Amino acid sequence: MRASLPKIKTPYLLLFPGFAFLFIFFILPIINLAQTSTQTPIAGGDTGQNEQTFAFSNYINAFIENREQFGRSFVYATLATIFALAIAYPLAYAIAFKSGKFKNILLVLVVAPFFTSFLLRTIAWKQILGEEGFVVPTLRNLNLMGQSTTITSTSVAVVAGMTYNFLPFMTLPLYASLERIDPRTIEASGDLYANAITTFRRVTLPLSLPGVVAGTLLTFIPAAGDYVNAAILGSPNTKMIGNVIESRYFKIVDYPTAAALSFTLMAAILILVTLYIRRAGTEELV
Amino acid sequence: MSVDPITARGDLRLTRITKSYGEFTAVNDLSLTIPKGSFFALLGPSGCGKTTTLRMVAGLEEPTVGSIHLGETDITTTRPYQRPINTVFQNYALFPHLTIFENIAFGLRRRGIKDVKERVDKVLTLVELPHLAQRKPTQLSGGQQQRIALARAIVNRPALLLLDEPLGALDLKLRRQMQIELKWIQREVGLTFVHVTHDQEEAMTMADTIAVMNEGKIEQMGTPAALYDDPETAFVANFLGQSNLIKGKIDGADGENLVIDLYGQKIAMPKSRSHAIDTSLYAGIRPEKFRITRTGSQVGGNTLTGGHIEDVSYIGVSTQYVVAMPWGQELMVFEQNDDGVPPFNKGEEVLISWEPNFTFGLRGDEDIEAGMEVNPQELEE
Numbered sequence: 131m132r133a134s135l136p137k138i139k140t141p142y143l144l145l146f147p148g149f150a151f152l153f154i155f156f157i158l159p160i161i162n163l164a165q166t167s168t169q170t171p172i173a174g175g176d177t178g179q180n181e182q183t184f185a186f187s188n189y190i191n192a193f194i195e196n197r198e199q200f201g202r203s204f205v206y207a208t209l210a211t212i213f214a215l216a217i218a219y220p221l222a223y224a225i226a227f228k229s230g231k232f233k234n235i236l237l238v239l240v241v242a243p244f245f246t247s248f249l250l251r252t253i254a255w256k257q258i259l260g261e262e263g264f265v266v267p268t269l270r271n272l273n274l275m276g277q278s279t280t281i282t283s284t285s286v287a288v289v290a291g292m293t294y295n296f297l298p299f300m301t302l303p304l305y306a307s308l309e310r311i312d313p314r315t316i317e318a319s320g321d322l323y324a325n326a327i328t329t330f331r332r333v334t335l336p337l338s339l340p341g342v343v344a345g346t347l348l349t350f351i352p353a354a355g356d357y358v359n360a361a362i363l364g365s366p367n368t369k370m371i372g373n374v375i376e377s378r379y380f381k382i383v384d385y386p387t388a389a390a391l392s393f394t395l396m397a398a399i400l401i402l403v404t405l406y407i408r409r410a411g412t413e414e415l416v
Numbered sequence: 417m418s419v420d421p422i423t424a425r426g427d428l429r430l431t432r433i434t435k436s437y438g439e440f441t442a443v444n445d446l447s448l449t450i451p452k453g454s455f456f457a458l459l460g461p462s463g464c465g466k467t468t469t470l471r472m473v474a475g476l477e478e479p480t481v482g483s484i485h486l487g488e489t490d491i492t493t494t495r496p497y498q499r500p501i502n503t504v505f506q507n508y509a510l511f512p513h514l515t516i517f518e519n520i521a522f523g524l525r526r527r528g529i530k531d532v533k534e535r536v537d538k539v540l541t542l543v544e545l546p547h548l549a550q551r552k553p554t555q556l557s558g559g560q561q562q563r564i565a566l567a568r569a570i571v572n573r574p575a576l577l578l579l580d581e582p583l584g585a586l587d588l589k590l591r592r593q594m595q596i597e598l599k600w601i602q603r604e605v606g607l608t609f610v611h612v613t614h615d616q617e618e619a620m621t622m623a624d625t626i627a628v629m630n631e632g633k634i635e636q637m638g639t640p641a642a643l644y645d646d647p648e649t650a651f652v653a654n655f656l657g658q659s660n661l662i663k664g665k666i667d668g669a670d671g672e673n674l675v676i677d678l679y680g681q682k683i684a685m686p687k688s689r690s691h692a693i694d695t696s697l698y699a700g701i702r703p704e705k706f707r708i709t710r711t712g713s714q715v716g717g718n719t720l721t722g723g724h725i726e727d728v729s730y731i732g733v734s735t736q737y738v739v740a741m742p743w744g745q746e747l748m749v750f751e752q753n754d755d756g757v758p759p760f761n762k763g764e765e766v767l768i769s770w771e772p773n774f775t776f777g778l779r780g781d782e783d784i785e786a787g788m789e790v791n792p793q794e795l796e797e
Contacts, residue, residue, distance in 0.1 A: 312507070312509060314505050314506070314507065314509035315509045315510075315511055315512070317476055317496070317503075317505070317509065318503070318505055318509040318510075318511070319511075319522070320475075320476075320495070320496040320497050321474060321475075321476075321496050321497070321501075321502055321503045322497075322502065322522045322523035322526060322568070322572070323422075323497045323523050323526035323527050323572070324497055324522070324526045325495075325497050328526060332522075333511060333513075336513045337511075337512065337513055339513075
């Protein structure tokens with residue numbers, strides 16, 4: 131009896147800290163958030179004092195009021211994901227196949243930005259893209275940009291910042307899946323009359339698809355909910371849904387709307403991601 | 417006139433090929449002609465340059481010096497996809513994301529061939545796996561993957577089929593079976609097969625001609641029987657089967673034969689089978705060519721006296737003896753158990769005899785350990 135008891139309990143004991151942590155810091159707040167999302171302010175109460183009235187109209191009102199910011203969030207996140215993929219794929223490909231002994235150094239360089247704070251790096255981008263940085267004067271001198279046009283406070287700056295900030299999340303999964311490809315399958319493709327472009331299209335790209343899916347999800351999901359880039363590099367005209375939620379919580383202190391917006395964002399991302407994974411059909415590749 | 421290399425046919429000719437990686441020379445001034453339609457094996461231990469040679473023929477490496485011709489067409493710098501050459505890779509390198517059908521159809525589709533389905537079905541029947549067309553490679557066993565890799569290559573009817581250690585990943589029983597099948601398929605399709613292996617048994621079973629490679633050079637080339645029967649170097653004598661190499665001196669001639677002095681005992685061997693360059697030589701005798709009889713019995717041919725049985729291993733069809741000779745050397749003797757004579761016992765003094773014609777002579781300055789320390793299980797790279 132005594133010998134068999136610990137045997138059964140060990141897996142549960144190992145799971146317990148994780149489950150407890152998730153329950154206290156994820157499940158409970160989510161339930162709380164769900165309750166808050168259908169509350170309405172108490173008549174005559176202080177700011178932030180709400181009562182449960184099951185006002186599901188909060189969702190409709192919040193969405194209609196902020197549909198522009200919702201749309202912008204998904205457009206910006208999609209653009210940042212596309213740009214990050216375009217930059218990260220050749221980078222990951224070079225690291226996986228062409229870097230030789232520099233492979234580890236290059237991988238460290240990919241994650242090196244994480245050694246400094248996300249916030250600081252975004253503020254640095256404000257400098258880089260600002261009037262005193264080298265980008266704007268150079269473009270103006272080359273007559274590629276009007277003398278009065280700026281980059282900061284535009285959607286260009288926000289998307290650029292997001293692309294930069296999420297690049298490692300795109301690069302690492304891409305690298306991992308490219309690195310797993312047996313170089314002999316690429317040689318076999320050449321041996322079977324496929325030139326370099328056909329080999330990439332028919333062999334390398336399909337085999338790296340799990341990395342493409344993982345990388346785009348790891349970029350798109352946080353990018354859609356991001357508000358730091360829009361807050362630091364953008365203007366009121368580039369506000370994303372994250373900025374709205376942030377200001378509803380901390381400035382306007384309108385908890386029910388903020389909660390309803392959070393849930394709407396979560397649901398929208400969940401639906402998009404599910405559709406995307408279905409379409410990509412990655413389960414066949416595992 | 418420039419000819420599209422993809423249509424080239426004929427003998428494969430390597431002319432003075434050298435491949436160096438920095439200081440290291442993988443292939444050293446190698447020349448070789450492989451006749452159209454033959455089953456040719458490049459045999460050697462890991463790092464002997466056989467795989468590098470194969471990769472240069474496939475176009476995956478470019479020779480540092482030298483040229484490669486297929487028939488009259490120079491293909492030395494032709495890209496792999498422009499050569500009429502297909503490869504069966506060591507670990508098959510099947511495309512994991514494609515079905516078996518699409519794996520085999522890959523080469524046909526790239527060349528825009530029309531009757532893909534018909535051709536794929538035909539080759540799947542040839543390798544006896546038509547029912548697996550819609551599976552993915554990971555759902556197949558090693559032996560099945562091996563056949564699909566072969567089918568994927570031969571469906572293109574290349575001028576030349578390269579096989580890089582094709583059976584290395586299979587277990588012994590399956591390997592034996594595939595050796596016979598490969599040989600049969602080669603005859604069936606009539607293509608030139610160039611087979612790279614470290615396994616001497618595999619090379620001898622399948623190939624018409626074997627080139628034994630060592631340190632980037634060809635040691636000796638010939639039919640399996642010729643290489644086994646009359647090896648020219650200690651490396652070949654030891655790498656292909658086992659050999660007893662006894663140090664001796666040429667002590668004169670007697671008609672077509674040489675008289676050899678082996679530690680004071682005289683033996684005879686044909687002049688034509690000696691590769692010695694002066695009077696010192698190693699007399700080589702394969703273990704199964706020796707006969708053991710009791711001391712004092714009357715036997716013809718060459719004899720060596722004074723041996724004592726050191727070890728006896730009875731293995732059914734034969735008995736393997738280790739015989740210690742007076743000069744301190746131990747000789748291997750394989751005796752067929754076909755005459756009902758009870759095996760000799762440890763410690764018995766015996767007479768060793770053999771036919772003079774079975775003796776081969778190696779240069780006296782050879783390293784008689786060459787080709788022995790190679791572990792045949794070791795895979796290239």
